[in-house]
Amino acid sequence: MLEADDLTTPPVPPADLVDLNRFTRTPLTRDPFEFLVVPGFVPRAAAEAAAAAFPGPDLPGVLPAPWEEPDTAFGSLLHALRSPAVTAAFATKFELKLTADTLMVTLRARTRPRDGLIHTDSETKQITALIYLNTAWDNPGGRLRLLRGPDDIEDMIAEVPPEAGTLIAFRRSDRSWHGHKPFDGVRRAIMLNWMVDAASARRELRRHAVSAGVKRWFGV
Numbered sequence: 001m002l003e004a005d006d007l008t009t010p011p012v013p014p015a016d017l018v019d020l021n022r023f024t025r026t027p028l029t030r031d032p033f034e035f036l037v038v039p040g041f042v043p044r045a046a047a048e049a050a051a052a053a054f055p056g057p058d059l060p061g062v063l064p065a066p067w068e069e070p071d072t073a074f075g076s077l078l079h080a081l082r083s084p085a086v087t088a089a090f091a092t093k094f095e096l097k098l099t100a101d102t103l104m105v106t107l108r109a110r111t112r113p114r115d116g117l118i119h120t121d122s123e124t125k126q127i128t129a130l131i132y133l134n135t136a137w138d139n140p141g142g143r144l145r146l147l148r149g150p151d152d153i154e155d156m157i158a159e160v161p162p163e164a165g166t167l168i169a170f171r172r173s174d175r176s177w178h179g180h181k182p183f184d185g186v187r188r189a190i191m192l193n194w195m196v197d198a199a200s201a202r203r204e205l206r207r208h209a210v211s212a213g214v215k216r217w218f219g220v
Contacts, residue, residue: 118178
């Protein structure tokens with residue numbers, strides 16, 4: 001549990017970029033693992049503007065977010081998501097002692113047919129959050145499913161279309177199974193991971209940076 005001093009919240013980012021009040025009001029589902037879904041976490045206008053300026057190349061896999069935030073709508077959103085107030089809100093919601101230096105921010109620009117296999121995330125992650133930046137999503141594939149187990153993509157607790165501004169966040173555990181049906185194409189998302197420590201965040205960001213460089217070099 002968090003102590004009272006840990007719950008002091010710094011100034012919040014602009015509400016037209018991140019709706020922390022909506023996040024705070026949304027109850028946490030605790031069974032079979034802790035998660036919440038918040039449509040409109042990023043208001044629609046801000047999500048669409050950020051999508052139009054999305055910096056990730058049309059590459060598959062996980063890409064590191066730019067450390068120097070561009071002077072665009074995407075950069076403004078990235079700055080808001082990195083604010084201490086967002087970390088504090090997640091710490092309160094999940095009753096964890098999270099710190100800004102353990103936050104890893106990555107991007108997904110494109111999904112391949114082989115992506116979305118059922119998994120639980122690595123043990124170096126405490127919290128995973130995805131903010132989607134796509135328009136209306138009619139395809140049956142690419143909708144993240146929170147699952148009861150590792151064997152059946154149809155045995156779901158919830159299904160989340162990756163529509164603009166929607167947040168899905170969960171606490172990593174041995175039961176936090178998730179995945180999606182195949183989709184091949186653009187599927188933009190910002191991913192926030194609060195890691196177990198700052199060293200893990202730095203190590204994983206370096207790994208993703210190397211992977212992204214290899215993909216660019218070989219024109220993947």
